[in-house]
Amino acid sequence: MLFLSIETSCDETAAAIFEDGSPETGPIIRSSVVASQLKLHARFGGVVPEVAARAHLQQLLHVVDESLQQAKVKLSEINAIAVMNRPGLVGALLVGVSAAKALSWSLGVPLIAVNHIDAHLYACRLSAKRNIYPCVGLVVSGGHTTLFHCQSALEIKPLGGTIDDAAGEAFDKVAALLGLGFPGGPAVERAAKAGNPKKYQFPRSFLREERLDFSFSGLKTAVRYCLRDIEATGTAIEEQVKADVAASFQKAVVDVLVGKCRQALERLQLRTLAVGGGVTANQTFRSALEDMAEAEGVELMIPPMAWCTDNAAMAALAVEAWHAGDVASLDLDAEPVWSGRKNKQK
Numbered sequence: 283m284l285f286l287s288i289e290t291s292c293d294e295t296a297a298a299i300f301e302d303g304s305p306e307t308g309p310i311i312r313s314s315v316v317a318s319q320l321k322l323h324a325r326f327g328g329v330v331p332e333v334a335a336r337a338h339l340q341q342l343l344h345v346v347d348e349s350l351q352q353a354k355v356k357l358s359e360i361n362a363i364a365v366m367n368r369p370g371l372v373g374a375l376l377v378g379v380s381a382a383k384a385l386s387w388s389l390g391v392p393l394i395a396v397n398h399i400d401a402h403l404y405a406c407r408l409s410a411k412r413n414i415y416p417c418v419g420l421v422v423s424g425g426h427t428t429l430f431h432c433q434s435a436l437e438i439k440p441l442g443g444t445i446d447d448a449a450g451e452a453f454d455k456v457a458a459l460l461g462l463g464f465p466g467g468p469a470v471e472r473a474a475k476a477g478n479p480k481k482y483q484f485p486r487s488f489l490r491e492e493r494l495d496f497s498f499s500g501l502k503t504a505v506r507y508c509l510r511d512i513e514a515t516g517t518a519i520e521e522q523v524k525a526d527v528a529a530s531f532q533k534a535v536v537d538v539l540v541g542k543c544r545q546a547l548e549r550l551q552l553r554t555l556a557v558g559g560g561v562t563a564n565q566t567f568r569s570a571l572e573d574m575a576e577a578e579g580v581e582l583m584i585p586p587m588a589w590c591t592d593n594a595a596m597a598a599l600a601v602e603a604w605h606a607g608d609v610a611s612l613d614l615d616a617e618p619v620w621s622g623r624k625n626k627q628k
């Protein structure tokens with residue numbers, strides 16, 4: 283069975299073609315195409331929702347065509363359409379949802395709705411090519427920083443999450459404070475390479491508390507005050523200062539993320555950890571997760587880089603939904619806010 287999936291939740295226009303595969307090894311990705319809008323948003327220093335929605339409109343059909351061509355598949359051979367309809371920017375989501383509904387109706391094939399956050403975790407199952415459940419899941423992206431108890435691909439219960447900024451958002455804001463440009467995550471990571479992570483002591487919120495929540499707004503403010511204090515002494519914010527601040531900030535985020543994963547694994551007595559979302563592309567974070575996993579005897583599942591940031595391949599979660607009989611109707615809507623409900627449309 284062949285699926286075509288669509289992703290337009292934020293600033294990447296993406297489509298993928300996949301086969302259902304076997305229950306053991308999971309879906310097989312035939313193609314995955316991502317058209318990034320980064321250049322369009324860079325001059326605004328962040329994603330502009332209206333610009334994102336318009337760019338999806340312009341790019342989506344080309345991206346779908348490209349995904350079919352790369353997979354050597356004709357549109358008429360597609361047996362189901364999958365779309366990420368939640369959460370995300372509503373105008374952006376609507377472009378993908380509308381296109382998916384039109385394709386489903388015109389081809390006469392089922393429509394399957396996918397939760398973008400669950401899909402980030404499914405990227406781990408997809409790349410592992412074997413069962414990874416039960417496990418602790420962490421989604422760490424521009425919009426979310428949430429820990430989950432994953433009983434299966436579709437049974438995912440939140441354990442805790444950020445009470446203010448997401449980790450990726452903190453990277454983006456600190457990059458702006460340091461004048462490093464957009465997107466902030468990769469820019470901070472590049473700057474941090476030449477920096478000393480012990481130079482500044484930034485807060486690690488909730489790290490010593492039992493709750494499995496996160497808070498990054500205090501950390502962002504601490505970086506702001508640190509830069510202000512340096513400037514107040516008459517010192518210019520030179521490259522080395524930027525590098526040291528970036529490295530110290532990155533270390534604070536990584537310490538908290540890894541520490542909370544360790545706590546969640548211990549609390550649930552689980553030995554498998556799946557981590558997904560854009561921030562998972564960060565090498566310092568990946569190395570710290572690997573070190574923790576080795577020290578604790580935990581099996582770590584991280585997707586390859588291309589499946590950490592937004593893409594449509596991870597919507598292969600639709601295969602699981604399909605097997606569970608979870609098919610959406612043509613009145614499917616875009617849901618901008620993740621409601622934590624189960625993955626059911628009917």
Ligand code: KG4
Pocket residue numbers: 292422423424425426449450451453454465466467468471559560561562563564565590591592
């Ligand atoms: O998952 P994603 O592509 O989109 C959302 O669903 O939000 O995540 C985007 C976020 C951005 O905040 C970006 O700055 C961050 O992931 N990010 C990184 C890195 N690459 C992307 N953060 C830290 N280090 C990176 N290398």
Ligand code: ZN
Pocket residue numbers: 398402423559560591592
């Ligand atoms: Zn995402």
